[in-house]
Amino acid sequence: MISHTHDAPKRRLSREARRSQLLETAWRIVRLEGSDALTLARVGEEAGVSKPVVYDHFTTRHGLLAALYEDFDIRQNAIITVAMDAAENSVNAKAAVIAACYVDCVMTQGREIPDVLSALGGSPELAEVKRNYQIDFIEKIQKWFASFVNEKGIFLPSLWAMLGAADSISNAVVSGDITREQGVLELKAIIAGIVARNQ
Secondary structure, eight states: OOOOOOOTTOOOOHHHHHHHHHHHHHHHHHHOOGGGGGGGHHHHHHHHOOOHHHHHSSSSHHHHHHHHHHHHHHHHHHHHHHHHSSSSSSHHHHHHHHHHHHHHHHTTTTHHHHHHHHTTTTTTHHHHHHHHHHHHHHHHHHHHTGGGGGGSSSSSSHHHHHHHHHHHHHHHHHTTTTTTHHHHHHHHHHHHHHHHHTT
């Protein structure tokens, strides 16, 4: 069993704080034991709360897995946004920032994200959450490179290709098939090349 510290007696967390605690507990279980060990009852046990509390936040195991993916994407997008706001205003600089942040964010979660995605499979929960954040990220890419491309913006299929490349390259880095440096350089070249084709 994973060691954990139960809440002090009578300590009550806000709903948002409780959800964060449950997500942190779920990440720890996935990290140490894999997604097969992840159940709502197990999360409640490790977090020191009753099972109905966990059900109230996530409803189903798929709901919990989707929440983990959503949690990861929220943090990933926040990191990239801060870095892009501070980046030099050039295509190469912005492409380098996106590439490095994307790879590093996936590396931060190690093998947990592929494990979570595998457990979710083709569930409707995953499809909805994943699509929402893909669209959000694509809209940000359009905004970040708007001043470098024509008035129509980056061709939409190219943006989806960019996102697919970012996922594939990052997962290859995590798996050890390529180095971080190789992954970042290749992804930077792909992003810059797509922007160049839309100038």
